[in-house]
Amino acid sequence: MTRAISLHDVSKAYTRGVRVVDRLSLDIRPGEFLVLLGPSGCGKSTVLRMIAGLEEITEGTLLLDGEEAGELLPSERNMAMVFQNFALYPNMTGRGNMSFPLRVENPNEDPRPRVDATARMLGIEDLLDRFPSQLSGGERQRVAMGRAIARHPSAFLMDEPLSNLDAKLRNHLRAEISALTRELGVTTVYVTHDQAEAMSLGDRVAVLRGGVLQQLGTPRMVYALPRNVFVAAFIGTPRINLLRGLVRAPLDGAMTISLGKQYLRLPEPLSLDHQLLRVQQGREVIVGLRSEAVRIAKPASARPGEVALTGLVEHVEFQGHEVLVHFNTGSQPAVVPDLEAPRPAARPSRRRRREGGPTVLGRLRERAGALRAGPVVVLDDPQESEPPSVEPRLPGDLVVRTTPDIDLRRGLQVPLLVDIAHLFVFDQHGERICPSPARLPDLDE
Ligand SMILES: Nc1ncnc2c1ncn2[C@@H]1O[C@H](COP(=O)(O)OP(=O)(O)OP(=O)(O)O)[C@@H](O)[C@H]1O
Ligand SMILES: [Mg+2]
Numbered sequence: 151m152t153r154a155i156s157l158h159d160v161s162k163a164y165t166r167g168v169r170v171v172d173r174l175s176l177d178i179r180p181g182e183f184l185v186l187l188g189p190s191g192c193g194k195s196t197v198l199r200m201i202a203g204l205e206e207i208t209e210g211t212l213l214l215d216g217e218e219a220g221e222l223l224p225s226e227r228n229m230a231m232v233f234q235n236f237a238l239y240p241n242m243t244g245r246g247n248m249s250f251p252l253r254v255e256n257p258n259e260d261p262r263p264r265v266d267a268t269a270r271m272l273g274i275e276d277l278l279d280r281f282p283s284q285l286s287g288g289e290r291q292r293v294a295m296g297r298a299i300a301r302h303p304s305a306f307l308m309d310e311p312l313s314n315l316d317a318k319l320r321n322h323l324r325a326e327i328s329a330l331t332r333e334l335g336v337t338t339v340y341v342t343h344d345q346a347e348a349m350s351l352g353d354r355v356a357v358l359r360g361g362v363l364q365q366l367g368t369p370r371m372v373y374a375l376p377r378n379v380f381v382a383a384f385i386g387t388p389r390i391n392l393l394r395g396l397v398r399a400p401l402d403g404a405m406t407i408s409l410g411k412q413y414l415r416l417p418e419p420l421s422l423d424h425q426l427l428r429v430q431q432g433r434e435v436i437v438g439l440r441s442e443a444v445r446i447a448k449p450a451s452a453r454p455g456e457v458a459l460t461g462l463v464e465h466v467e468f469q470g471h472e473v474l475v476h477f478n479t480g481s482q483p484a485v486v487p488d489l490e491a492p493r494p495a496a497r498p499s500r501r502r503r504r505e506g507g508p509t510v511l512g513r514l515r516e517r518a519g520a521l522r523a524g525p526v527v528v529l530d531d532p533q534e535s536e537p538p539s540v541e542p543r544l545p546g547d548l549v550v551r552t553t554p555d556i557d558l559r560r561g562l563q564v565p566l567l568v569d570i571a572h573l574f575v576f577d578q579h580g581e582r583i584c585p586s587p588a589r590l591p592d593l594d595e
Pocket of ligand 1: 164188189191193194196
């Protein structure tokens, strides 16, 4: 039987006072595939281990099918864990590995029929007589999955099960896991720091940062309506463009958001969402534009709701089915700490590398540490003697996705059209203010 798993205000502190998981509440439905997503160290494994009973809950309640379960032994919870490092017994064959937990649970029952049925289902019959050292990484992970499935658990708890595999195999096994868990209808909690994996696997995704739940929603929802700038930046490739903006809302003129040397003029009459920006008059905000919210076209061809900018081509990234064009628009990127992988473009400058100075990533990490529980955004003080962290070293401040037929070279000045319907605006603390936080997705949930 598959399980409902609920956490109510669950916290974990290893050393007194420091919560690595902070008042987490989640209701995982029976049969649901829930992904815990977040950067390294945000508490994902800790949450999983608390659900499994391998880690004590410091505060809060864990319910399994509505019953308090915090005191249950791991063996009483009937959950199967699959780990990143496969964790097979090296001195046992595939069959031995799959049979072992069945023997422990039920010493009087012959494990063979269940092991054989599971092996057939996974197509791993030919691996049963081999030892782990005779298996490839992907094969080992299949056996580990088999061991979990053969137990007929009421839930699967998977901790980055694919991260030791190469990209091709990872994609393949990802599809297998998705099909299998859905076919079995078993509640699955899956931990990953890979947003693409989370988006492709999860019925819902819970985004964690510094032990705090940032957002819980379907993949569509967290992409389309990220609650804050951290979620917006963590989800989606290429990463959303985040630019520092200044709202100008004169009583007798059009509302604009200035982006350094250029500005976005919000179309009149103002939409309800844009009217909310009036109170930001004179304030700094963060403008979020996904790479598909901007297209390369002349102002004359603007459709309703599109506004013009221009960009200087800095770098063209050919990706086969599409091209990513990095533009310089004269704006300044906002920095979001705690993100594991800044844009690939954010490399230390040659000068800094020669000097052995801190890398951009290092500096982001420092900031992330300092800001763990604080606001999610650093708006660099323009008075700072040092230049803002990322801006000067990026080849561009705006990445636009386009079709491969377009021929652009570095140094060209190109007209751009921004689809204002896909404009995100976040306040100084990184909370989304536009579209309105009250906006509910029409798509699902
Ligand atoms: N046994 C422990 N004692 C003290 N601190 C711990 C212990 N286990 C984990 N931590 C700390 O708790 C925090 C969360 O760790 P956790 O392993 O849950 O992170 P994670 O999100 O799974 O990271 P990763 O993606 O790197 O696996 C980290 O700061 C970690 O250093
Ligand atoms: Mg972990």
